[in-house]
Amino acid sequence: MSVAPLSRDEMTAWSRLIHEICGIFLDDTKGYLIETRLAGLIRETAAASWSELLFKIRHDVQGTLRTRVINAITTNETSFFRDTAPFDLLRHKLIPDLIDRRNRAGIKPLPIRILSAACSTGQEIYSTAIVLKELLGDLRGYDIRIIGLDISDAAVAQASYAHFSRMELDRGMPADKIARYFEPAGERWKVRDEIRAMASFRRANLLQPLTGIAPQDIVFCRNVAIYFTEPDKLRLFQSLGQAMAPDAALIIGSTESLTGFCPQFEPQRYLRTVFYRKKVA
Numbered sequence: 001m002s003v004a005p006l007s008r009d010e011m012t013a014w015s016r017l018i019h020e021i022c023g024i025f026l027d028d029t030k031g032y033l034i035e036t037r038l039a040g041l042i043r044e045t046a047a048a049s050w051s052e053l054l055f056k057i058r059h060d061v062q063g064t065l066r067t068r069v070i071n072a073i074t075t076n077e078t079s080f081f082r083d084t085a086p087f088d089l090l091r092h093k094l095i096p097d098l099i100d101r102r103n104r105a106g107i108k109p110l111p112i113r114i115l116s117a118a119c120s121t122g123q124e125i126y127s128t129a130i131v132l133k134e135l136l137g138d139l140r141g142y143d144i145r146i147i148g149l150d151i152s153d154a155a156v157a158q159a160s161y162a163h164f165s166r167m168e169l170d171r172g173m174p175a176d177k178i179a180r181y182f183e184p185a186g187e188r189w190k191v192r193d194e195i196r197a198m199a200s201f202r203r204a205n206l207l208q209p210l211t212g213i214a215p216q217d218i219v220f221c222r223n224v225a226i227y228f229t230e231p232d233k234l235r236l237f238q239s240l241g242q243a244m245a246p247d248a249a250l251i252i253g254s255t256e257s258l259t260g261f262c263p264q265f266e267p268q269r270y271l272r273t274v275f276y277r278k279k280v281a
Contacts, residue, residue, distance in 0.1 A: 003042055003049060006031040010050045017054060022070050022151050023207040023236075024227045037072040041065070071154040075227075078120040080172035081127045085273045086222070086251050090131050093270045094249050098217055101247065109143045113214060117206055117221040117240060119148030122159030122199070123172070124220060126191055129198045130181055139194070147213065149204040160201045162191035206236055215245035223253040237262045241278055250276040 006014065014034050015026045026033065038053070045065070047053035057065040081087055095112070102110045112132070116124050125148045132144060150156050165188055169178050182189040204210065206224065219240055225233045240250065241264055250265060252258065258265045258276055265276040 003047070006035060006050050010054070013054055014050065017057065018069070018073055019229075021066055022074060023205065023232055024073060025229045025232070033073070038069065041068055041072065067153055071152045074150075074152045074155070076120045076152060076155050078123045080123045080169065082124065082172060083222075083254055085254065085271075086220070087127060087131050089251065089270055089273045089275060090128065090218070091135055094218055094275075095132065095135055109141050111143045111217075112145070113216045113245070114144075114146045114218045115213070115216040115220065115240075115243065116146070116148045117219065118224040119150050119155070119159060119201065119220075120152075121155050121168075122148060122162065122201070123164075123168070124148075124222075125159065125199045125201075126162070126181075126195060127172075128220075129195045130177060132198065133181075133195060144198045145214075146199045147216075148199060148201040149206065149210075150201070151203065151205050153203055156201045156203050159199075162196050162199075163188040164191075165189075206239065207232055208239075210239055210243045213243050215248070216243050217245055217248050219244055219248060219250045221250065221252055223256070225256060226253070234262065237265070241265070244278060246278065246280075248277070252276070 008028070011028055011031045011034075015030075018034075019025050034050075042050070042053050045053060045056055047056060057069060060066060098112065099110060114128055116128070119125055125146055128146055129144075133139065136142060148156070148159055150159070163185055164182070169182065169189055173182075178189065181192050181195050183192055184190075206221075207228075221236070221240055225236055228236060237250075237258065241262075244250065249268070252275075254273075257267075257274075259267055264279055266279050267274050267276055
């Protein structure tokens with residue numbers, strides 16, 4: 001069964017739905033994305049048109065179809081050690097400075113709290129955990145908790161499972177680190193327990209209040225806001241700011257900037273990387 005391409009009115013209605021359920025704004029040029037990513041769902045539901053599929057989704061009491069749309073539309077483009085600069089920033093600046101501050105305060109075991117917003121399938125989280133292991137060595141004496149948030153149930157499930165294909169590992173994970181931090185699991189590779197134990201994952205809509213999260217020392221939110229409208233970007237960073245400790249660092253994408261946009265943050269520079277801290281009142 002072939003279905004006609006999205007009409008202008010259908011694209012407007014679909015853009016409204018997708019913005020409602022996951023905050024992503026798709027303009028009129030992104031109709032192809034809906035048509036390609038939801039083609040399977042339109043066949044599965046036997047919908048005769050995009051309007052009929054939209055009707056089915058809005059009237060799905062269980063919310064199953066809505067979840068399927070979220071999983072299909074969210075990009076989940078990621079890789080291990082994606083853009084090495086943020087991980088160099090962690091290794092050489094943020095973590096050593098954090099440890100110095102905690103040691104001066106006499107806090108034991110030394111807490112380290114890191115949040116990955118829109119963590120996708122977990123590569124950023126596990127890359128971060130590997131940096132911590134390599135930097136700190138013996139993790140006794142540290143209380144490390146890395147939290148990954150994502151709106152996609154499928155992404156959160158895969159991240160929690162911590163199994164990756166060789167192709168996924170080869171996207172950024174050096175061979176020596178594969179041997180050290182992963183072990184074969186059938187045709188896939190499993191994150192070793194010491195690394196996996198640092199991380200937890202949960203489903204969350206970043207445009208809603210982040211409840212039940214302790215103040216974070218470091219927050220990753222890279223290449224997330226580029227999919228949001230200007231008002232939603234402000235909501236996003238205000239929410240993340242509330243989840244940050246007073247001396248926390250915020251790391252965003254290398255092509256993104258908060259200067260002149262979120263006055264509660266001020267930029268800091270380390271080598272070729274810019275990160276942000278909350279302004280001191």
